Amino acid sequence: MTATTATTATNAPGTAPGPPPSATAPAATALHAPVIEWFGRNARDLPWRRPEAGAWGVMVSEFMLQQTPVSRVLPVYEEWLRRWPRPADLAAEPPGEAVRAWGRLGYPRRALRLHSAAAAIAERHGGEVPTDHHQLLALPGIGEYTAAAVASFAYGQRHAVLDTNVRRVFARAVSGTEFPPNATTAAERKLARMLLPEEPATAARWAAATMELGALLCTARTPECGRCPLTDLCAWRQAGSPAHQGPPRRGQTYAGTDRQVRGKLLAVLREAAAPVDRAVLDRVWHEPEQRARALGGLISDGLAERLPDGRYRLPGTT
DNA sequence: TATGCGTGGAT
DNA sequence: TATCCAAGCAT
Incomplete structure (x- = not known):
């Protein structure tokens, strides 16, 4: 930490372009x-x-x-x-x-x-x-x-x-x-x-x-x-x-929002050592429409990716 | 400018 | 238990 010199340049009056007084x-x-x-x-x-x-x-x-x-x-x-x-x-x-x-x-x-x-x-x-x-x-x-x-x-x-x-x-x-x-x-x-x-x-x-x-x-x-x-x-x-x-x-309530569902989905992907099946992700939320919307959102945000074999992972990871 | 976006501790 | 709140950003 620097010394606590409390000195402060006060606004010099007069002179040119500086900030307006x-x-x-x-x-x-x-x-x-x-x-x-x-x-x-x-x-x-x-x-x-x-x-x-x-x-x-x-x-x-x-x-x-x-x-x-x-x-x-x-x-x-x-x-x-x-x-x-x-x-x-x-x-x-x-x-x-x-x-x-x-x-x-x-x-x-x-x-x-x-x-x-x-x-x-x-x-x-x-x-x-x-x-x-x-x-x-x-x-x-x-x-x-x-x-x-x-x-x-x-x-x-x-x-x-x-x-x-x-x-x-x-x-x-x-x-x-x-x-x-x-x-x-x-x-x-x-x-x-x-x-x-x-x-x-x-x-x-x-x-x-x-x-x-x-x-x-x-x-x-x-x-x-x-x-x-x-x-x-x-x-x-x-x-x-x-x-x-x-x-x-x-x-803003949190329970039941897409944010909560996204969080649950991403937690699974974060903790997985390998790509996970869709069925595993499906278990985090009961409502299919919201679940799909949340997963789609994660993918379009670049937070998750879907592999050709249909499994999911964090982008670029193994 | 209003809204969506996570998570967990404190009150 | 419910609400508030924490060094915001992008759209």
Whole structure:
């Protein structure tokens, strides 16, 4: 970990092309030091934060962490980096091996995309994770958040890293609401850019620190405001911690969906040492139509393949 | 912009 | 037991 110098380049007034001055800029910089100092004292020692992780380690972790808790990612991450220490190592394997090694992290299309991204890196980027935000964005499975995260955490660049944790921290500390909007808004992106420290190294530190704050203290369920470095500055606290207003968060049931059936089918293929008969897959779900739809979906997504003899397997595996 | 896409722990 | 939630992306 670098020293917790809380210094922050404040927005130099006057002069030319930089970002437009904003009324919130001075107040914004007041947030930097407390959060970054808190991070220096409380940051978790996660493997992808260690220097030896490299950009590839950061990238693998970001794929795995999309919608998946840290505790479940840890063991799978270690195994992946041991097995495939460079992008080209993963690219040399059939995609089904990536899906199998993904285990039960969920959303296995991420494994496929990570495999494809590794192949693109091996072919088009000389085997090195690109440093350029736009080149990162062009890789499969990398969207706005992941591109910014890799550029920031792996390469120390200055980007607004807007994940669910940061959005919640900003919603509370700055906007004074319990939760951010359901979908990321232009206003949130603008706010994130305004709050970004000028110095790239400080901006990268800020990005990691605000994420960690959201993950450890400013949580969705029961925030620990008593331990929060922003508790005296927090707009939501100052407003009396008003409850969320508006439509309910969301409510997608899982039981009985195609997702559940896909998950059951893929679990069979993952654990099989050889291609499996259709009859084996048929046992995972009682309803034939939904079963067929789920299996067809897996195949069209590239997560499974049907052999000429009618058996099924993870793509390219034995 | 709304929806589909896994999985399992916490409350 | 049911619901919420976890470092999103692609379409």
